[in-house]
Amino acid sequence: MNIKTTLLAGAVAFAPVAGFAADLTIGFSQIGSESGWRAAETTVTKQQAEERGIDLKFADAQQKQENQIKAIRSFIAQGVDGILIAPVVATGWDEVLEEAKDADIPVVLMDRTVDAPDDLYLTAVTSDLVHEGNVAGQWLVDEVAGADCRVVELQGTTGSSPAIDRKTGFEQALEGHDNLEIVRSQTGDFTRSQGKVVMESFLKAEGGENICALYAHNDDMAVGAIQAIKEAGLKPGEDIKIVSIDAVPDAHLAIANGEMNATIELTPNMAGPALDAMEAYLADGTMPPKWIQTESKLYTAEDDNKAVYEMKKDLGY
Amino acid sequence: MMAGAVQGLLKRIMPQLVILAAALLLNFIVFPDFFHVDFRNGRLFGNIIDVLNRGAPTALLCIGMTLVIATRGIDLSVGAVMAIAGATAASLVVDGHGWFTALIGALATGAICGFWNGILVAVLRIQPIVATLVLMVAGRGVAQLITEGTILTFLNPGLIRLGAGTILGIPTAIVIWICLGAFVAFAVRRTALGMLIESIGINEASSRLAGINSRVLLVCVYLVSGLCAALAGVIVAADIKGADANNAGLWLELDAILAVVIGGNSLLGGRFSIVASLIGALIIQSVNSVILLSGMPPEFNLVIKAILILGILVIQSPKVSYIWYMLRASGPQPQPDRKTPRPHRATEEKTQ
Numbered sequence: 001m002n003i004k005t006t007l008l009a010g011a012v013a014f015a016p017v018a019g020f021a022a023d024l025t026i027g028f029s030q031i032g033s034e035s036g037w038r039a040a041e042t043t044v045t046k047q048q049a050e051e052r053g054i055d056l057k058f059a060d061a062q063q064k065q066e067n068q069i070k071a072i073r074s075f076i077a078q079g080v081d082g083i084l085i086a087p088v089v090a091t092g093w094d095e096v097l098e099e100a101k102d103a104d105i106p107v108v109l110m111d112r113t114v115d116a117p118d119d120l121y122l123t124a125v126t127s128d129l130v131h132e133g134n135v136a137g138q139w140l141v142d143e144v145a146g147a148d149c150r151v152v153e154l155q156g157t158t159g160s161s162p163a164i165d166r167k168t169g170f171e172q173a174l175e176g177h178d179n180l181e182i183v184r185s186q187t188g189d190f191t192r193s194q195g196k197v198v199m200e201s202f203l204k205a206e207g208g209e210n211i212c213a214l215y216a217h218n219d220d221m222a223v224g225a226i227q228a229i230k231e232a233g234l235k236p237g238e239d240i241k242i243v244s245i246d247a248v249p250d251a252h253l254a255i256a257n258g259e260m261n262a263t264i265e266l267t268p269n270m271a272g273p274a275l276d277a278m279e280a281y282l283a284d285g286t287m288p289p290k291w292i293q294t295e296s297k298l299y300t301a302e303d304d305n306k307a308v309y310e311m312k313k314d315l316g317y
Numbered sequence: 318m319m320a321g322a323v324q325g326l327l328k329r330i331m332p333q334l335v336i337l338a339a340a341l342l343l344n345f346i347v348f349p350d351f352f353h354v355d356f357r358n359g360r361l362f363g364n365i366i367d368v369l370n371r372g373a374p375t376a377l378l379c380i381g382m383t384l385v386i387a388t389r390g391i392d393l394s395v396g397a398v399m400a401i402a403g404a405t406a407a408s409l410v411v412d413g414h415g416w417f418t419a420l421i422g423a424l425a426t427g428a429i430c431g432f433w434n435g436i437l438v439a440v441l442r443i444q445p446i447v448a449t450l451v452l453m454v455a456g457r458g459v460a461q462l463i464t465e466g467t468i469l470t471f472l473n474p475g476l477i478r479l480g481a482g483t484i485l486g487i488p489t490a491i492v493i494w495i496c497l498g499a500f501v502a503f504a505v506r507r508t509a510l511g512m513l514i515e516s517i518g519i520n521e522a523s524s525r526l527a528g529i530n531s532r533v534l535l536v537c538v539y540l541v542s543g544l545c546a547a548l549a550g551v552i553v554a555a556d557i558k559g560a561d562a563n564n565a566g567l568w569l570e571l572d573a574i575l576a577v578v579i580g581g582n583s584l585l586g587g588r589f590s591i592v593a594s595l596i597g598a599l600i601i602q603s604v605n606s607v608i609l610l611s612g613m614p615p616e617f618n619l620v621i622k623a624i625l626i627l628g629i630l631v632i633q634s635p636k637v638s639y640i641w642y643m644l645r646a647s648g649p650q651p652q653p654d655r656k657t658p659r660p661h662r663a664t665e666e667k668t669q
Contacts (some may be wrong), residue, residue, distance in 0.1 A: 034563065039466050139330035159613045191564040192468065192557040197371055201609035204364050205348060220468070224557055231481065233358030250470060317467060 025055045027075030028084040032063045039316035045271035069317040080276045110270040123288040125274045133169020149212040156217040188221040195221030199228035215243035219251035249312040255303040265297040340603035342507030349612040352625040360483045371601035377549040378573035381542030383594040389518040389586030392447035395546040398430045399566030402547035404463035431543020435536030454601030461564035469590025472557040480555025502591040518586025567613035
């Protein structure tokens with residue numbers, strides 16, 4: 001409390017001299033770098049902070065909650081102006097969030113939410129996984145335009161929340177469209193090689209010519225499945241329509257090559273809206289809504305996928 | 318002599334063959350077109366081909382694993398070595414080297430990893446499970462350093478052919494594991510090598526006193542395991558045209574150990590059969606195939622696999638085989654004493 005007061009006094013004293021925006025120091029506790037998307041999120045967050053002239057203190061928790069809690073405590077001790085957290089698990093945050101609140105430091109959650117009273121954090125910036133599945137389903141409904149279509153589904157890791165929610169959203173979109181039927185659904189563990197293996201078995205069990213579309217819960221599995229479809233002598237994107245979620249660079253490349261039809265973006269730019277909310281709150285106390293949903297943008301062959309690929313490929317995916 | 322060898326081998330692998338047949342039959346019941354194979358897009362196309370092809374990584378791993386386990390060791394690092402080798406091959410072709418250089422580079426990395434394990438076990442005398450655990454944990458990090466955390470994709474047609482290509486219409490991976498399996502099985506059984514490995518597993522101290530250079534042999538065994546893992550890693554990377562350091566070979570060491578156990582080899586070392594382990598790998602893949610073809614929701618995958626594997630292990634357990642033996646023999650007969658060698662054991666030893 002004391003340190004914070006001193007620093008706050010210091011900040012107020014120096015404010016007229018040192019300009020305005022450059023004064024912000026924000027701590028960012030990232031989960032780790034378990035996936036390409038996570039690495040891209042880190043890169044984009046650093047870029048966003050640099051563009052705004054924010055001094056970003058970055059802490060990599062290496063998948064451990066205790067590291068995140070330590071990082072947050074050290075941010076509080078350093079008297080940062082705000083904290084961004086991508087929480088590794090949902091539970092066990094009450095105490096440390098309480099400490100941040102006592103120190104008057106606003107906390108913004110990124111990418112995932114936590115099970116804590118919502119007055120302990122400023123806002124949460126996440127994508128809506130159910131909505132993503134919904135967009136994918138809606139695209140397919142529009143694409144087949146009433147024709148009969150047998151769909152196969154590659155699920156994410158069994159029991160994980162993206163797998164459950166993306167499945168739910170897709171099924172919601174298909175409700176009431178009896179021409180679309182999910183004939184096979186199996187997990188591909190979010191990986192390329194399992195996506196390929198499971199697609200191979202789908203192609204044999206159903207017969208490649210009887211499958212009209214593939215819905216994959218992430219792009220990696222779709223990229224694996226594309227290879228299985230090619231090896232079976234069919235044309236991915238034409239004989240079998242492919243829609244998946246995430247919009248990683250390789251998916252844009254596949255769409256540009258006509259081997260895939262659509263992907264829904266899980267934007268790595270969670271920091272943009274998060275920092276917007278943080279800056280507005282620090283400037284004049286504007287309270288943001290408790291949940292900021294990021295856009296789930298649909299990319300199809302009509303977009304300039306080559307350009308998006310070039311832009312995204314260096315983000316660390 | 319040769320006919321006797323074949324007969325001995327058949328006797329040894331009969332339980333595994335029966336289980337494999339049962340697993341394939343289960344596939345056939347679930348999906349009647351299971352044995353249907355046709356020629357499509359310049360390659361053999363069918364579920365049975367998939368079993369052989371998708372079993373390739375486990376089959377390659379269990380060749381090396383069988384040898385390691387025969388020396389009373391274990392190699393937990395094979396999955397991580399796969400990731401390292403795949404990453405090495407991918408980064409070499411991305412840097413503009415040819416596929417052959419990439420393959421040699423990957424195999425060399427695998428050999429170095431195996432050599433490292435061998436030194437820890439044979440020279441520093443660290444318990445194998447701990448010694449190889451080091452590389453299992455650290456190896457995936459090394460692979461991520463090589464790929465810089467991304468899935469490193471490549472388009473080199475030569476390298477891709479190793480995983481996704483065909484030789485005379487047969488997927489390359491099948492040709493590779495069958496050839497390597499046959500070569501190693503032949504090498505250990507047509508020379509004294511197999512017997513020396515077994516003797517280390519049974520009693521290392523007395524083997525050393527008998528004049529066997531157990532240290533060199535142990536290092537070599539781990540080195541072979543590393544090489545097999547590297548080859549598997551290259552095939553897996555080539556199959557998806559990319560090195561996925563996070564997921565390549567993840568938990569595959571456990572499948573390889575399971576294949577060796579299903580193959581009827583003891584984890585306490587000693588007598589081993591590579592052919593039986595390879596059939597074990599095919600049994601595991603057939604079980605995976607049943608799960609995929611059954612169309613059951615994925616929540617049941619692991620439960621089905623666990624039940625089937627448990628069934629297989631129960632059927633193979635000594636107690637159950639003794640009950641079988643008792644049921645088949647009319648009237649009570651004395652239980653064979655496992656401590657004294659059975660009369661035909663001498664011939665078996667030579668022929669497997």
